[in-house]
Amino acid sequence: MSRQPTSRVLDKGLWGMSAPMLVDQAVTFTIPLTDMFFLSRVSDSAAAAVGAVSPLVFAGNTLLMVTAFAGSSIASQRIGANRYDLATATMMAYVLLITGLALLTALAINIGGVFVAGWMPLSAVVEQHAVAYLGVIGWMVALWGLRAAFQTILNVYGEPKWNTASNFVFFAANIIGNSIVVFGLFGVPPLGVIGVAWASVAAIGCSLFFTVAIVHWKLGLRLPLRRGLAEFPSLIRPVVRIAAPASLEPVSFNMYMIALNWIVAGVGDLALKVKVYTFNTFLFCLMISVALSMATEVIIAQRVGRNELDEADRQMRQSVKVALWGTGLLALFWVIFYRPVLGIYTDDPAILALGFWVFVLAFLSEPARTVNIVMGGALRSTGDAAFISYSTIAVIWLFSVPLAYVLTITLAWGIYGVLAAAVVDESVRAVIKWWRWRRGHWREYGVAAREAREARRRDMKSEV
Template identity: 60%
Template sequence: MKSAPKSRVLDKGLWGMSAPMFVDQAVTYTIPLVDMYFLSRVSDSAAAAVGAVTPLVFVANAFLQVSAFAGASIAGQRIGANDYLRGNATIGAYSLFVVVLSLIAILGVNYGGPVVAGAMNLSNAVEGYAVEYLSLIGWMVGFWGFRLIYQTILNIYGAPKWNTFSNIIFFTVNLFGNVIAVYGFHSFPPTGVTGVALASVSAAFCSLLFVASAVHFKLRIHVPIKASFAQFGILIAPVLMIAAPAILEPMSFQGYMMVLNWIAAGVSDLALKVKIYTYNTFLFCLMISIALSMATEAIIAQRVGRKEFDLAHLQLKQSLTMSLIGTTILASLWLLFNQPILKMFTSDPDVIAIGFWVFLLGFLAEPMRTTNIIIGSALRCTGDAAFTSVSSIAVIWLFSVPLAYVLAIPLQLGIFGLLIAAVLDEGVRAIIKYYRWKARKWQKYGVGVKGQAHSS
């Protein structure tokens, strides 16, 4: 009889885990750039419309991603302690949870999204494109949620390369779908924004089929769904302790992005276009910090499960250092080539004219954003999610949003005011997370520590 597969996370280490994740994230964050490029071929208004409502899609995606990764953190801690029985049962429990959330996300984006777009301060042309896109893209979010279940299983077992292959499939299908949507193909006429949305939906479905096949047929990882369902309440409780507060921060941040888009639209169509092009371009810089944060989460979760707290701390320092170096280099290239990059998406001379200063502010935000991502994900995977989430939400809505409005409207700094506020927002939240990790309160939150406390 073939033995059950074992996790290879600690054997592979940071580089073994993160190397395929770099490719994975490079593909992931190229997708918004590809979509933006093809939408800009339809019109600047189409690109601005989809960019303006993209935070709503990110909210739904973050809702699913945080839930899946919270479950993976608990499962990873148990597997790190060599408790594969409860670890796999935990995978089954959070899988059931994420499936339900994915179905809710489909309905929420497809039917609630157009309502949100109608409430934004968009011009008629931009609003029309936004509603057209949102009425379909919820299916992509749902399929992406199902895919996250398999993605986390592959990460827990130290096999992230399959996620990379699935993202390459996503990118390829999405690229060809965009080409057909914008330029047509033989007897198929161009379908514009609707076609771009359907391309993303089709790509998400194809990548989901691939990772499901990898887990079930290649690696033959068995998830005990019946046992997970029978013990669902017990198994999901520690997951919710991480997920409930952790969900609030990315949702709050994407809500903040929508408010910034609303303010930008109120300033002018030019401000909205510049904000969208800059933000989506700098999303590509996230591939390094996201890849390292995913690898770091998997490693730290297992270190905490083994109560190897000093090794967990050293891992965080190594990951943060490497991420800061990588994102700074990449952001520097973006700043250096700001003009050619913007000319890929638009020929509007007003947008191109202010490109350097807008990209400079985007560049200044990157080190703080990287710190937020790396330390924030490390805190979440240890179980210490509540403080950082609450503090981040407080900073965003009590400091950053009012500051953005005051700088952009009363002080008439426009797009520059919005981006200055964004830099300060990332900086304040990064400082809070840094000192929270340094205080080492996260050592008290692991399931192994709590279990030991309850048994004593």
Template identity: 80%
Template sequence: MTGQPKSRVLDKGLWGMSAPMLVDQAVTFTIPLTDMFFLSRISDDAAAAVGAVSPLVFAGNTLLMITAFAGSSIASQRIGAGKYETANATIMAYVLLILGLAVLTALAINTGGAQVAGWMPLSEAVETHAVVYLGIIGWMVAIWGLRAAYQTILNVYGEPKWNTVSNFIFFGCNILGNSIVIFGLFGVPPMGVEGVALASVVAIFCSFVFTFTIVHWHLGLRLPFRQGLKEFRALIKPVLRIAAPASLEPVSFNIYMIVLNWIVAGVGDLALKVKVYTFNTFLFCLMISVALSMATEVIIAQRVGRGEFDEADRQMRQSLKAALWGTGLLALFWVLLNQPVLGIYTDDPAILAYGLWVFVLAFLSEPARTVNIVMGAALRSTGDAAFISYTTIAVIWLFSVPLAYILTIPMGWGIYGVMTAAIIDESVRALIKWWRWRQRKWEHFGVAAYEAREAKRREYASRAR
């Protein structure tokens, strides 16, 4: 272990960790806005097509990111207990796992995406754009997952500032690539939706190479490949105990978003375009809650590893309060500027006419969505992932999907029906998470507590024999 880096997470605290993460997420969530701008230069149909199938891309990204965060939570708990050697072996194991999942996810999106687009009631022009985009974008998802694994390493060791630089590289390369393929710069012929997808793949690859270099050359971290491979099953077991149930919730949510797009597409292309533009605009509000949740996740994991449960509880409440204020103010800003914002994408008066009330409904869903993000991350970081995942899936598919369909189609509320259902869905799930946290059962789900129970079980079994 001589010369290996030490974690600085608890020394930096919430604001020291979250400040660079906030810039990081601001860049990350600007990317969908810029992509939507470039796609709208092609046509509103192109923007609607990519927006309609983007939840499939988000589902793939989320699966890989949740696995990375689950692994980093276990590694952080190991570091909190002072077990750096085991923590680094855990990091090696979850990087190997994500590598395998990344390839499978890319193949699934590239080959199966066309079928998903075909199932949706899209117009022929919109479906054509969607199929072209999905045939390429899977490789962006795969590289994104590998980058996420390396970004969690930097978070675990208290160096999130490098993730900000990585995202600036992604953002800059993405802007340059899109400009080249959309406007035909440097003699390159305009490539439409295909070019946008290729630009994303190249941009994320450049970003990953930078992050990889920082971890291994600047930070000087040496991951024990042989130990990670040899002890893979034992090391990955506690990771999967979090990742398997935890990934069900966000993946299920993104499938839910595909279903909502399917319902909206049934209303018509106009409603779909309005929903896509609004959703991508309000994605930017997530930068605050996601940044704070990422910092909180690492801090709470190390607190739990130390057995400092009251400090973990105070940290969650501090983070949630900050996230609610920040997200609420940003969402209000979007509501006040609804017409200029929509005007960036389109000059279609029919789309602009929806502006105010659609943005107001999106604003009303933000507080509950913030609670879901911050508290979901906090619960996952402690190892208490199964309950919230299963209850979330039950709420979405037994309540929220039927409600969205009824309000939108039979009751004739159109786009307003889907967005009203989203407010109710986020609120119900937020209440469940809050109730679960206050029960404090998460105190008994940490890796140390789990391993202590397993040791007692084995001891009891050996005595029984």
């Protein structure tokens, strides 16, 4: 039997894990900016179209990534308890689950996305670009989800540096592909929006191949396919217990983004263009909070697996503080240099005129969004996912969407109304997550604690 690798997560700690993840996320969140640049070379309408429907793509990505992170949190807890054979079997099970979900997600976006674009109040030109993009991009989402499964395995074993390399492969392939299809290099005719979509599919395919190769040949990990299939229901049950409720929150949030884009599109194409350019710029701020959240999830999961609950609490608080400083400074940078940033995409004076206050409102939402990302990930990694997901859905659809409509349409605040509503939405959800963590319910949701309770119940029944 070949020697299986061991995890180095706790040896590396927050800085050792998050530093390569930060570079990884910097590359990841540069990709929407570069895509937006190439789309703006086609036209502002093309960029607005893709931006308007991109939350649907993000929702598909999020569903698959949350499932992968749920699986990795269970695997991490198994490793924390020094049960490596069970951890690798869990990895095999969630790779199989994500493979099936990836295919369904791709078909849903490629086919169902057209109906979403038709439902939104887009102009004829913008809708045409959106439909063309959605007809292809689902396959990129599927491959992205498969890559996420293998990337979480590298994180679990304390080797996030290879995910950075994988994203560099994706970034380079994406730049080359987009340059060819947008500018018509090497005799290829310019293919517009549909070419950008196929370039993304090809780029993520290259990155997926690289990541799988690293897991199997460089890391030397052998995933037990037979055991994964034979014990699939029991292995995947604790994963689904986290993934099912946990996926509801981010998927609901991306549907919320679709609703906001629907409201903004009702104001007009100009408001939609400004919103899309601003949103994609501030996505780059997420690189810090997401990197720290990913590192924190793995560390806390292993701490919980070891029953080191006070250390897990201290880790979460440290991660939130560091993330707040990092995202705050980066968001402030965007506000100060808003005009040259928007100038990368467009020279439309109407867009540039709206830019400053739009960027200021986006800046104000960053602290709360950072808390939501880091604390939400920490709660999910412990298994305490259901309450957060259900409360988030309630806040978004019962409060935030109506507030956005009232401010934007009823009170005629336009684009400023949507962004003001986003500030309130993020703040309310951040307070709920902080309150939930302080309550300490997460201490009882670890897979080992849950299995111990179930074992005690079985013993009590057998005694009776």
